[in-house]
Amino acid sequence: MGDAPSWAQRPEFYTCACGADLVYVCQVPENRDFAVHPGRPEQPDSVRPDAYGLFLGNEVYLPACPDRCDPAAVWPVNQN
Template sequence: MEFAVHPGQPEQPDGGGGPDTYGLFLGNEVYILACPDHCDPAAAWPVNQN
């Protein structure tokens, strides 16, 4: 999966995308928890579910 990079963030080397995208490969179930209303928009907490 590809996600757009916020302006000013570092490039993800070997991520499979270009300089304007981050690549995300999910082998197990992973939940990404974020709070767009009250937290930093770039903040996320990955939780692995085996």
């Protein structure tokens, strides 16, 4: 899966409903912005008019089930 997460706070560990320990896949860094498609509305209080801010000041980590027991076997973790 992914490398090691750079936790904003203490590391968090979770277990899937199937019993497997969730493993780190990726993270979205704090204040990550994404380009606005032409013609789409501006996001209120965004850092720029041509960008959407995602998770506004929070790191988001995505651990998932290594056994892939279910397509939804991922648990988003939010830290700030």
